[in-house]
Amino acid sequence: MSRRRLVGIVVPLLLPLIPVVAHAETVGDSSRYVNPFVGTQDGGPDFGHGGGAGMTFPGAVAPFGMMQWSPDTVRTAGGGYKYEDNRIYGFSMTHISGPGCTGAQDFPVLPISGIIGRSPAVDGAGYLQTFDHANEQANPGYYRVTTDSGVQTELTTSTRAGVARFTFPQSKPGTLLLDVTGSVNGVDDAEITIDGNTVSGWALTGGFCGARTRYRVYFHATFDRPITASGIWKDDVIKPGTTTTRGAAPTRRTNSGDIASNGLGTGAFLQFDSAQPVQMRTGLSYVSIDGACRNLAAEIGAKDFDTVRVDARDAWRRRLDQVQVNGGDQDRLRTFYSALYHVFLQPYIFDDVDGRYTGFDGQTHQVRPAAPGQPAHHYYATFSGWDIYRSEAQLLAWLAPDVASDIAQSMYDNAHVLGDVWDRWSHQNTITGVMNGDPYHSVVATAYAFGANDFDAEGALDSMVAGAERVGEKAGYTERPANDEYQRLGWVPGQVSDTLEYNIADFGISQLAQRLGNRAVSDKFLRSAHGWQHLYNPLTGWLQPRSAEGFFALLYDPSGTDGYVEGNGAQYHWMTFQDVRGLFDLMGGRAKAAGRLDTFFTQLNAGPHAPFAYLGNEPTLQTPWLYAWAGLPGRTQDVVRRARTELFGPTPNGLVGNDDLGTMSAWYVWASLGIYPVIPGRAELFVHSPAFTRAEIRRSSGEQFTISAPELDDAAPYIQSLQVNGENTTKAWLPESFALSGGRLDFTMGAQPGLEFGTAEADAPPSFGVPR
Structure with missing residues (x-):
């Protein structure tokens, strides 16, 4: 569908008839009609109120889910993802769907093929991953992309936690970059800790639409494959083997809307044997790292990626099936259920x-x-x-x-x-x-x-x-x-x-x-x-x-x-x-x-x-x-x-x-x-x-x-x-x-x-x- 510029359309008393029904279908599982990419590309003119796009995000999320794990492109967008761009700087865990300002996009993770060279804070552009939409897929509760470097990233979530599965080319080690200071509007303070096969941390951030208020967000992640090498970067310094560091980073955006490489930032790099896929299980919390750990244990535990993906799809099916419509063609059904x-x-x-x-x-x-016999309040x-x-x-x-x-x-x-x-x-x-x-x-x-x-x-x-x-x-x-x-x-x-x-x-x-x-x-x-x-x-x-x-x-x-x-x-x-x-x-x-x-x-x-x-x-x-x-x-x-x-x-x-x-x-x-x-x-x-x-x-x-x-x-x-x-x-x-x-x-x-x-x-x- 091309961009529409709606000008000069006259309203007569009775308008020409618009097609209503063609090739009517019975819906069944309504989740199969959802296209999470709807709204990620400009669909109309930019009138200066956030652009002419929905500003949505295509990543994995459960209904009303705290964990919203989705790709973020270099070009700025309220939802973090600009369909017109082919450069991913990370897969962050928090998002806002459809705002005209940027916010959240906390804890971006970026998988790369090979070992880390210079600090990502200095050479962030060197680690950006390009991709083609032909190698991308999204369904309710699931997202997948294979970047041009050959790394495949898959994401799925529960309400407060998620699982990422990274498949690396076997010719080189696989490395994850986890930028604890990567929130889209920068952070005032942050900390990251590597402890054996777990990584945890927090960030103090905020700044939605220029607001001065701040929130603190925490994560706790575990990996199903041994970490073969690890370390911390802080600003322009890489410290292999370091387990804990704190840092801050100002806003990551330039006036052009692209991500800024300003020589500041803090994060961890984790290296893995690329012979098998790596599963990263992560919990979020806005209370504490212990809360993130409990959320992960309660909702994910030892479940593998495919089990969590099926659970997420089932949750979406139950929610979307509250509304069953019939008598519309494929496009109308897709538009409707993507909106729902x-x-x-x-x-x-x-x-x-x-x-x-x-x-x-x-x-x-x-x-x-909650009252006896009633679901828990939230x-x-x-x-x-x-x-x-x-x-x-x-x-x-x-x-x-x-x-x-x-x-x-x-x-x-x-x-x-x-x-x-x-x-x-x-x-x-x-x-x-x-x-x-x-x-x-x-x-x-x-x-x-x-x-x-x-x-x-x-x-x-x-x-x-x-x-x-x-x-x-x-x-x-x-x-x-x-x-x-x-x-x-x-x-x-x-x-x-x-x-x-x-x-x-x-x-x-x-x-x-x-x-x-x-x-x-x-x-x-x-x-x-x-x-x-x-x-x-x-x-x-x-x-x-x-x-x-x-x-x-x-x-x-x-x-x-x-x-x-x-x-x-x-x-x-x-x-x-x-x-x-x-x-x-x-x-x-x-x-x-x-x-x-x-x-x-x-x-x-x-x-x-x-x-x-x-x-x-x-x-x-x-x-x-x-x-x-x-x-x-x-x-x-x-x-x-x-x-x-x-x-x-x-x-x-x-x-x-x-x-x-x-x-x-x-x-x-x-x-x-x-x-x-x-x-x-x-x-x-x-x-x-x-x-x-x-x-x-x-x-x-x-x-x-x-x-x-x-x-x-x-x-x-x-x-x-x-x-x-x-x-x-x-x-x-x-x-x-x-x-x-x-x-x-x-x-x-x-x-x-x-x-x-x-x-x-x-x-x-x-x-x-x-x-x-």
Whole structure:
């Protein structure tokens, strides 16, 4: 699939039909359709928000796995791997899937053929391994590559540990280089120790998106073949036989995006007889080296590579088979299951097998005990809040409410130990403060709305209120910049995006309070969730930046980016999802709003400098479903079908923007199933044409869903009518009870949008106005 530049695409009332079904298949084992390389190559233009690729990684990982063992290329990428590059500098054990900034990539291991010459810190470029994609393979839980030097590397993982198998050319000894200072953003301190046939160490690192906070990560590795020679390098000095050393290294990247050889670094080299493959069994921990050792013993033990690989594939099969779709061609199935795979990568389990974890306060804590007969709870880490509250959090809460409950508890635990300080984008057990808004409140409220309520919701609500009402800094962090003005005025001066993000966060607090029976808190935050109304300029018909004195600029260009984050005025205008009816009324009614939406969707991925949709980035993800409030759900179906086809694919360039820890992938999963959760903090599902004739969904809590559209094909892409659990409905949305209880959707499809489906004003979805 070639790079797509989506410009000048006009949206007529009825678009040309896009093929829906060709050579339909029965899925069976859904894991065989996953392509972990999806998103590793540029699939769209770089609009300056992390590039035009998904920034995913192709390596071995278990569902929600702490150990994410994957190759890292010389060219920088958020996930560590740039498909366009053919140079590997190591196979590191920690990654982030889909961010626009680099982070993690701790403890890269590089196998080479031959003995070490000069220090890798000085001559790192001399040890880089080139490869061809023809000699590379990836499946869920498994990765393999044979480099041009003839060394084959295979990787597989459990949740907290992994096994690497290295096969060397027999003409020379095989050597492993393990760079303890190799984290992508450098390390402040590190240590590595060789003890017989084991190697262990730790690194103090961090720096995601320039954050000053640091985390400490540990590993413990054993080998099934004798180490015939070993030693340590530190900076430009090689010390054979040395067993322990400490060191540090600054950032490893140059301005060009390539790895830097700056003469600094610390690591170990291990030499082996190349007559037989070498298996490296490794455990990770964020608590201690002993924790890494226990994780390895509990999850891997004496298992060989192939056994661990089968276990990993089985774990993925069980997770992916929660959603079984039929009636799509190979490409559509591959795109769908590759997206679902990426949904289940992060957040990831952060506690050790004994339930211990390091919290945001740097102290060791214990995961709460599970109820008798229930699975163990886990502490989760790495939350891209600004992204995941729009699609990913909802999908996890729907499919895996046990996981989403633990995520909500983890977010609350993080805030609680810091004195009720809520982050926006957390990496490992550290605050980064990346992006804007206050999104964790929406994530927690959404989890509860979807029935993921096995967490301390009362404690979380109290903490959320404290965080949202705080003015200024606490624990070295400001949760809501300009919160004094936001609370005094109702808006953030000069900032539309900040105002709208705080509004959505406040709506989440209001919804959780309402569900917990706290009417006073619910009403207070529902009022503040309407601060966007202060930004509507009736002279222009747009939400605009407004000064503290109450003035709008005399001239306004909706394609301008001042006052917006990764978007513009035309894109943020629609982000009042808690009260779309209120926005439409200010705009002059449903017909005028629909006309503006038609213009907006003239382009689907226009970037931040054009007044059209930007569906390769987060702020406009929900906008296709706003037609439901205008009584025109057929136009939603048009836009969603176009986006599924034009912006997603089953190949490495199958994403046009950063996946952002599963956000874009979750959007595609929802879009393909024919349902979408538009309102953050709520569990209503909006309906549109599915991509498959049938889907069977099973929640981890046991509820089951069937979505059936047997007539769906090229000639019948539009919804004519819908039955919900056997009862006819004319509404293009489903009440919250459906997402919670399970049930069946039966679509009748046709060549034109149904004239009575979702068109009456009485069929409009709910809007939540200012309480009286």
